[in-house]
Amino acid sequence: MILTVTLNTALDITYRVPSLAPHASHRVTDVAERPGGKGLNVARVLAALGHDTVVTGFAGGPCGAVLRDLLAPLPPVDALVPVAGRTRRTVAVVDAATGDTTQLNEPGPAITPEEWAAFLTTYAELLGGADAVALCGSLPPGIHVGAYAELIRRARAAGVPVLLDTSGEPLRRGIAARPDLVKPNADELARLTGSRDPLRAAHDARRRGAHTVVASLGPDGMLAAAPEGLWWAAPPATVRGNPTGAGDSAVAGLLSGLVEGLPWPQRLARAVALSAATVLAPAAGEFDVSTYEDLLPRVEVTTQATAA
Numbered sequence: 001m002i003l004t005v006t007l008n009t010a011l012d013i014t015y016r017v018p019s020l021a022p023h024a025s026h027r028v029t030d031v032a033e034r035p036g037g038k039g040l041n042v043a044r045v046l047a048a049l050g051h052d053t054v055v056t057g058f059a060g061g062p063c064g065a066v067l068r069d070l071l072a073p074l075p076p077v078d079a080l081v082p083v084a085g086r087t088r089r090t091v092a093v094v095d096a097a098t099g100d101t102t103q104l105n106e107p108g109p110a111i112t113p114e115e116w117a118a119f120l121t122t123y124a125e126l127l128g129g130a131d132a133v134a135l136c137g138s139l140p141p142g143i144h145v146g147a148y149a150e151l152i153r154r155a156r157a158a159g160v161p162v163l164l165d166t167s168g169e170p171l172r173r174g175i176a177a178r179p180d181l182v183k184p185n186a187d188e189l190a191r192l193t194g195s196r197d198p199l200r201a202a203h204d205a206r207r208r209g210a211h212t213v214v215a216s217l218g219p220d221g222m223l224a225a226a227p228e229g230l231w232w233a234a235p236p237a238t239v240r241g242n243p244t245g246a247g248d249s250a251v252a253g254l255l256s257g258l259v260e261g262l263p264w265p266q267r268l269a270r271a272v273a274l275s276a277a278t279v280l281a282p283a284a285g286e287f288d289v290s291t292y293e294d295l296l297p298r299v300e301v302t303t304q305a306t307a308a
């Protein structure tokens with residue numbers, strides 16, 4: 001079983017408007033609602049790849065109830081911890097004229113020390129049956145900034161490989177707790193290390209404690225810096241669409257590859273193909289299996305000469 005943790009789950013709302021303009025009023029032509037937050041997207045993609053998945057984190061209030069209702073018929077098993085606060089909404093506005101997406105993320109509910117303690121109990125129980133765990137997304141108010149570092153230490157103590165996908169200070173502290181894998185995007189990596197050169201920044205992130213770093217570089221694909229070597233994987237062509245959730249699909253590709261023991265070039269190719277297929281799908285965290293299968297053999301993976 002693969003466990004994903006989303007401390008700040010969200011009811012993801014996608015609006016489509018003919019053309020988005022500041023200061024204007026807009027008629028929304030399509031509305032989609034999905035159970036979201038990064039770890040939930042990761043779990044849905046993992047399930048589509050045939051892996052047993054369990055999702056945990058927090059859910060509460062009216063949006064939390066809708067989220068759990070939407071999650072109920074889907075394969076990921078719901079092990080979310082109830083909270084008194086209200087699960088947030090995130091809104092992605094897709095401009096039909098340009099295809100661009102504007103994202104608005106609410107902060108999320110305040111979590112109490114008692115709710116955090118209840119979560120830690122659930123997490124310890126779930127780790128007992130997990131082959132790998134992914135820690136995904138922002139922290140809700142009330143959760144201490146070193147929370148991911150704490151969860152990484154617990155996963156390592158339980159012998160469960162752990163992947164971290166977050167940003168800012170939680171990423172910086174999390175890396176120092178020595179996760180097996182981190183998957184920052186170019187901006188997150190630059191903020192962490194001060195370097196916009198992905199290769200240099202990935203080496204720096206490894207020196208800070210990450211065993212392996214996979215940087216997602218948008219249209220330039222992905223770079224993996226691992227103890228075994230360095231690889232670069234590029235999509236067959238630039239894909240245009242809704243990038244929301246593309247990074248989560250990449251995480252699912254990397255985690256499934258880890259659990260299946262795939263060699264790094266295949267893991268990266270899977271992550272890049274899933275990510276591109278997600279950009280091409282209209283809603284976050286969704287992909288068309290035949291688009292993915294078509295892209296996969298066309299991802300180009302090159303080995304870089306220098307070992308990481």
Ligand SMILES: O=P(O)(O)OC[C@@]1(O)O[C@H](CO)[C@@H](O)[C@@H]1O
Nearest residue numbers: 010036037038090105137138245
């Ligand atoms: O605020 P966070 O936790 O960083 O990101 C939340 C979020 O924007 O990320 C996903 C796409 O990756 C969406 O499903 C979700 O709403």
